Amino acid sequence: MRDYQQVADTVAAEIAAGRLRPGDRLPPQRRFARQHGIAASTASRVYQELARRGLTVGEVGRGTFVRAADGPEAGPALSEPPDRRVNLELNHPVVPEQAALLAQGLGGLLRPDVLDSALRPVGPAGTPQARAAAARLLTRAGWRPDPDRVLFAGNGRQAISAAVAALVPPGGRLGAEEFTYPVLKSLAGRLGVTVVPLAMDEEGLVPGAVEAAHRSAPLHAVYVQPTLHNPLSVTMPAARRADLAAALRRLDVPAVEDAVWGFLYGDGDGGGGGGDVVAGRAEAAPLAAYAPERTVLVDSMSKRMAPGLTAGFAVVPDALAPGVTAAVRSGGWAPSRFALEAAVRWESDGTARALADAKRADVERRQLLVRHHLAGFAVRGAPRSCFCWWDLPPEWRADLFVAAAARHGIAVTPGAAFAADPRRAPGAVRLGLASPPLDTLARALTTLARLARSAPEDVLAEEPEK
Template identity: 65%
Template structure:
């Protein structure tokens, strides 16, 4: 096929995308393009090979179809591991095109599906299904409130069932409580490293986050007082147990100090207890300052992400505001997960799965210690996440990009920073989602990567 080049007044052959793909494939096979090497952006590739942008796009599609490259949105296209090609860091046993996600964190244990299925069988009987599918509001049902109070009990304390409210999931429960306690332009105090979803919720509601200093025991109460004196805080969001991402847990003394600050200042706290089921022997902040704390939690981490349900335990003075926020946000729950939760709680399924997931967390922490024990990490034997301060000269952004070349997704410290990113170059690893075998292979790959020298592709 030929075409007329207006610039040179010459008739030139048109390159077929397959032939260009063959050329790149030959470079990969010969080792001139090594595993993990980044291909140029498609427009630059088109100029280098004197082809149209559309042809370059088809070349990249063809290379991906052959399994020779892997594309990552926002990062580029990289050479996949080729047979016989040298690998600069330990490779995963599964193909590079299969992404290993250490960002999301959904604990799963082998017995989970069977235990949950047994409880659901009762719900799908014709005589029960009609009632299960009826609408329900934020207050749920009396049976659901009692079951939720039992499920949320820990450290010898049990919430008042009359104070339990429900939302569609944990994120919606947080959104509703933030909306109830603040207004656009309000100041919400948060730990200096905080849950990334909260940052998005605050931005959507027009709320300003105020980063508060932390130490080895978690949020520093004096930091709350100092920020409140400078300009009043409307509320404080805190994760007292197995803080995400640092896995810190507040000791009883710190809980008492923070409760005193809430009582003397009149500030309300939003206590995120989503990971607290892994340390259910510990008391809650809401048990220390019940009239100044709204506890939020969810069903998904305990049981399964496929059946979500959010909880908000609000003091009587705030119940109406939280209920109104759930309704106005369109965050009312479905009745089905409420009824399922009641049965699973009554049948002992919740307690069985909680114990299994507590044991599984310990096993995964042992795997992490085996591969990353020589590095600076922070975690807890009961936690499903791990904070890793990267060795120099690695930076968070370059390491995240380099990990992506091995089809591993990790989260940089900046995603958790409430203010301007600062402090160590670190990443958070979620240990829950892969199988144990894949987790071990993945952490071995990351350890090998950390021991190698950074390349310069991330700055392109």
């Protein structure tokens, strides 16, 4: 029997040679299997491999198509100098006053005796001062974690990796919202973990979907983004969080709660109230407040402070702490003591609070631009979300729209990148709003709106912008 990778190599060569062109539809898998003399199961693996390489895209009810050559994986338009390209794939919130605010808190770290201490290694438990500062940073809607339950990793992704590695064995099943953080899919693959798509509605993850998936085959854990879900911007109300916590408790399933965008939603005052109100809804306490014995809450410093300042935080129940600690150590994911010392200073001197306030105001301005320039389109966002989800007009396939945007110097992310089911390719794109200057973002949104109102064949026939 021919190896599926050999067959995938053959198809890839046909694409590279131009015998299969962007937009060409591959035959149904059973017909493909007959043409190549392979089993239907092997054909399925071939199609998965082609999608993994970024050569094809599958659309529910339509089939599998050759991806446009200048899509996000390999497009020459995406390799232009950064100053000529508007990158709406990246999503790093930065405000003009950021560097000045951060610099004020670093002065004391530059004293030789303090710097000597800050440059020494530190373990997953960090320092008592870092745990206390992290607990204050993570406080919201009246919930404050116990500092003794805080662990650290080098960044947020590593904290997620450690939590998943501790909770889900190789070959195990990890439930996740049907649209999820793309990095989760890649780290699950490296850990040998299967991501199981779970249905969502307008309030986020559906608890009944968790129970149905667990009945089909046991879930070892669930990954969830209750606040400002990436990419849909959905925020779970308190009642839904309570229902989800109850379902997890009935099933005896732990959760990894990704709270990285939570600092934008509420005011984070830790005063015991309900936080501030966004779009008429008071901020809810994290899932970890409803199911503290089985929830690992993960957050990080890079979105709050600056992209290059990395430290991951994890609030871990006592029973799970040994496993997460061991995963951090074995993965080589220990934090930087310098980053933790900086975070302590920025939290204590008010820098973290000032930056969060500035970033909330900034992202609200960006969402106003979206509502103005993409009026009339099916766009989902939230007043304090750094991204939006755009269900494209029916005549546009997502990969073709990504290619058309790239020809005009704009990078956007196809919806398929967020689909937990690799066979699903929604006709949507995600726009990351946080990185470009406001005037640049406005011009990019104007261009994208013009493209979406045009016929794909007309746009793709245009000469690319120089």
